[in-house]
Amino acid sequence: MSLLYERVAESLRGQIRRGVLRAGERLPSLRRVGRQQQVSLATAVEAYVQLEREGLVEARPRSGYYVRGAAPDLPEPALRRTPRAPCAMRNPALLDVLDVLTRSDLLPLHAATPSLELLPAAGIAAAVARTMRRHRDAALRYAMPQGQPGLRLQIARRYAHCGVDVDPDEIVVTAGAMEAISLALRSVTRSGDVVLLETPTYYGLLQAVAALGLRVVEVPNRPGAGIDVAQLEGLLARHEVRAAVLVPNFNNPVGSLTGDAGKQAIVAACAARCVVLIEDDLYGELAYSGTRPPPLRRFDRQGGVITCGSFSKMLAPGLRVGWAFGSRWTDELLRAKCFSSVATASLPQLAIADYLAHHDVDRPLRRLRRELAANAQRYRDVVARYWPAGTRVSEPVGGMALWLELADGVDAQALFEAALAQGIGTLPGHLFSNRDEYRHHLRLSCGLLWDAKIEQALRAVGALADRLRKEK
Numbered sequence: 001m002s003l004l005y006e007r008v009a010e011s012l013r014g015q016i017r018r019g020v021l022r023a024g025e026r027l028p029s030l031r032r033v034g035r036q037q038q039v040s041l042a043t044a045v046e047a048y049v050q051l052e053r054e055g056l057v058e059a060r061p062r063s064g065y066y067v068r069g070a071a072p073d074l075p076e077p078a079l080r081r082t083p084r085a086p087c088a089m090r091n092p093a094l095l096d097v098l099d100v101l102t103r104s105d106l107l108p109l110h111a112a113t114p115s116l117e118l119l120p121a122a123g124i125a126a127a128v129a130r131t132m133r134r135h136r137d138a139a140l141r142y143a144m145p146q147g148q149p150g151l152r153l154q155i156a157r158r159y160a161h162c163g164v165d166v167d168p169d170e171i172v173v174t175a176g177a178m179e180a181i182s183l184a185l186r187s188v189t190r191s192g193d194v195v196l197l198e199t200p201t202y203y204g205l206l207q208a209v210a211a212l213g214l215r216v217v218e219v220p221n222r223p224g225a226g227i228d229v230a231q232l233e234g235l236l237a238r239h240e241v242r243a244a245v246l247v248p249n250f251n252n253p254v255g256s257l258t259g260d261a262g263k264q265a266i267v268a269a270c271a272a273r274c275v276v277l278i279e280d281d282l283y284g285e286l287a288y289s290g291t292r293p294p295p296l297r298r299f300d301r302q303g304g305v306i307t308c309g310s311f312s313k314m315l316a317p318g319l320r321v322g323w324a325f326g327s328r329w330t331d332e333l334l335r336a337k338c339f340s341s342v343a344t345a346s347l348p349q350l351a352i353a354d355y356l357a358h359h360d361v362d363r364p365l366r367r368l369r370r371e372l373a374a375n376a377q378r379y380r381d382v383v384a385r386y387w388p389a390g391t392r393v394s395e396p397v398g399g400m401a402l403w404l405e406l407a408d409g410v411d412a413q414a415l416f417e418a419a420l421a422q423g424i425g426t427l428p429g430h431l432f433s434n435r436d437e438y439r440h441h442l443r444l445s446c447g448l449l450w451d452a453k454i455e456q457a458l459r460a461v462g463a464l465a466d467r468l469r470k471e472k
């Protein structure tokens with residue numbers, strides 16, 4: 001990859017992001033950019049083509065390159081709800097659609113994982129082969145319950161990158177973020193306890209809480225704004241909450257980021273009431289801005305936060321390697337791990353440690369973030385142009401989820417089924433609620449490598465939404 005063209009592209013990207021170059025504005029001519037940035041014409045062209053691929057600019061024949069306009073009339077979904085008393089978990093609909101997640105015959109607009117083309121699959125495959133050649137016996141034996149030391153070191157190093165000091169000895173390696181969250185919940189709660197979750201939130205968190213017989217209160221996570229801190233403080237004052245499971249960095253399905261001030265206030269409010277904070281930091285590395293937002297742990301002075309994460313969205317979901325850490329909770333987490341799966345599989349742990357030791361993972365991550373950001377914009381453009389007027393879409397700033405509020409009360413389950421009949425996977429909104437809400441919302445994933453087939457599928461789902469709207 002030519003670094004020169006990337007430097008030029010990054011400078012223009014920054015100007016667009018900061019609003020220095022505004023929607024509809026003409027970009028400097030290729031010759032001028034070449035002169036200003038002291039690069040060849042070919043390099044300038046390469047930079048503009050890259051920005052076009054990302055959906056940030058468009059070429060107009062015989063006129064030049066222009067900053068693409070924001071999608072017309074595309075507000076973010078509203079979230080209208082009032083706080084309610086804790087309630088037991090219920091979401092029977094979950095099981096009805098979960099088999100969709102594993103179907104390989106669908107065009108997967110539903111699967112919140114990046115296409116393998118966007119992940120460093122070849123490097124990982126080579127690391128697996130190397131591990132089997134060099135460390136076959138260790139790869140085939142049980143790993144220690146806490147996890148392979150070389151891998152824990154690499155995880156600590158990634159957090160050090162974003163200014164967070166983590167001791168490798170406090171990390172417990174898990175089978176993905178999901179096991180990490182389950183272990184954290186098991187370590188700090190007892191059946192019947194009240195747990196605070198966001199609404200909407202990832203259905204896996206709802207399942208984990210349901211499996212442990214916990215009750216739930218919900219705090220809104222608003223598109224564009226993140227967790228509603230004032231409501232969170234109110235809920236903690238009214239209810240005896242034992243733990244909070246939050247996704248401040250790019251909540252799934254909304255894609256929002258809770259800012260540093262909000263994070264600080266959340267950590268302080270939970271610490272003041274002895275509420276254990278469990279943060280799901282799975283998407284922390286996938287900020288479209290390129291700047292990794294801090295985890296809640298950064299603001300934790302008392303060692304009370306448990307941070308969970310995994311390599312699922314940045315290396316490979318199938319390896320099932322994640323982590324949990326929280327300095328006050330290491331013994332409990334380790335005990336829970338021993339009772340749960342004894343140890344995470346050795347081969348994936350060793351292979352990931354090997355990969356991270358020998359590769360600059362920031363390179364594939366930069367590309368992944370860029371593609372996800374470009375995809376989110378492309379999806380929003382297609383929805384603005386081809387879906388019924390009145391459809392609202394979240395504007396994610398990281399991760400790979402888009403949250404849609406369908407026009408004129410179109411039923412999301414009906415749309416999900418109609419799309420399924422055409423071989424297209426989507427997820428109806430009520431999966432992301434404990435109370436059967438979001439009947440008119442849909443979650444889409446923008447983790448696929450963009451091509452004409454995806455655009456067609458998105459347009460087809462929009463046409464189905466329009467048909468359902470007219471049939472109402």
Ligand SMILES: Cc1ncc(COP(=O)(O)O)c(C=O)c1O
Pocket residue numbers: 112175176177178179202204247251252280282309310311312317321322
């Ligand atoms: C918010 C959130 N947490 C956890 C998970 C599960 O992660 P893992 O595959 O590492 O278990 C997902 C998967 O999509 C998710 O979106």
